[in-house]
Amino acid sequence: MSKALTIAGVDILPGEQCQIDVPVAKLYTDTELSLPVHIQRGKRQGPTVFVSAAVHGDELNGIEIIRRLISANLDVIRGTLILVPMVNVYGVLSQSRYLPDRRDLNRCFPGSEKGSMAARLAHTLMENIIKHCDYGIDLHTGAIHRSNLPQIRADLSDGETRELAEIFGVPVLLNSVLRDGSLREAATNNGTRILLYEAGEALRFDDLSINAGYQGVQNVLMKLGLIRKRRIKRKIEPFIANKSEWLRASGSGFVNEMFELGEQVTEGQTLAEIHSPLGELIQKVTSTRSGIIIGKQNIPLVQEGDAMYHIAYFGQNDDGVAEHIELLQDTLGESDNG
Structure with a gap:
């Protein structure tokens, strides 16, 4: 695998690791708005996987999950891992779900080069990141004053996507339809298989949600062969909500x-x-x-x-789901800073 991966004009060769800022727009304060990206490439050929967070700027758990993944300095032995800790940088700055034009970025994909700020940001992510990727994991939380139990939402009718959802390691899987204008829809149309991880509450760190996401991403990377396999301490059996x-x-x-x-x-x-x-x-x-x-x-x-x-x-499986939720809480309840 000798071919360079080019993102925002920067060439990243196999075996290299780097951090770049992808330009998005200039604000009226003359401040550049850019997308921070961390890339790790293995020396051997393999799939390209992105992990993104803060498509909604007030959803912070995913930022911490990606920080821990970067701090762990994962040994990517094959393929490419692209980590995008803050997609909606402006929303993070203003502690808001939305962009300055009050648009929901997750309804603006695949975006446009000459559209609104939201459309341009969506287009930038698609052109620089998503189009290179075979797989993706998009990290979300509940809205403000609303919490979600750790869960995976995905197109579970696709066998490979379902297998990755199961290996992620949370008890609840939702067979979720694609929403118009969402990152998941645009990625799917690009041929990128994608999981959406929902856990916790906006503007709050939640240890259980962060630990489950941190471990879940690694489980998927091990399954795809990007990092070396190791034994999962306690496997959480998932249940699909009908x-x-x-x-x-x-x-x-x-x-x-x-x-x-x-x-x-x-x-x-x-x-x-x-x-x-x-x-x-x-x-x-x-x-x-x-x-x-x-x-x-x-x-x-x-x-x-x-x-x-x-x-x-879940039909007849409600008792089993409740037991496995307790297992998840027992296994991951204590803080793990990675």
Whole structure:
């Protein structure tokens, strides 16, 4: 594998490692906006894999996962690993999900060379990173005041994608449709197989989510042969959700919750109560089916229509999922700085 990989005019040869800044745009402060990228190439031929974070600028767990991957100085023996810790740099600076034009970057792919800032950033990522890659892992968290249980979302109808999702090592897999304008859709159209990792909450570090993601990325890299295989301490058996839905508030008020993230619920069970400021019961939020809580709102205030609990349904396997979530928490609950 003697061919150089060229990113933003920089040639990276097999066996080399480097960090580059890919130019994106100039702000009205005359400040350059660029995309920081870390590249590690093995000496032997193999697949090219990207790992990206902070497509939404307030989703920080992925940045820490990639920092740990860089600090670990992984021995890439074949192929190429491209790490992009902050896609939406401006959003990270402003602690915002969005770009200055209030656009959601994850609805702007594949982008345009002459479009809005969001379109140009999406185009820059596609042209400089994604088009080179055979595989990708995009790291996300829940929105502000909302947490997600560690989970993989992917096109599980594709056999190889499903195999990688399973080896990642989290208990919950969601067979997720492609969203128009998303990085995952654009990467798939490019022929890049991609996993989307969801875990934790915006603007917060969460040890369990970070540790699971850090280990999960390495599991995939071992499977693809980029790094040497080593024994996985405790394998987490994944379960595929056949359906998931958000339960919403039918009234506005203060929330008294009864269940936490990762807990098993049964059909008709009361998950929370919504009260008025004077104590009047406005609504009992009940589960419509038996399942596992994979996402929830954290702030104890709701407006009518707010999404409160994301429940995944696994048919007869709910008990097994709950047990394996506990195994994940026991195995990865302690901080591991890599």
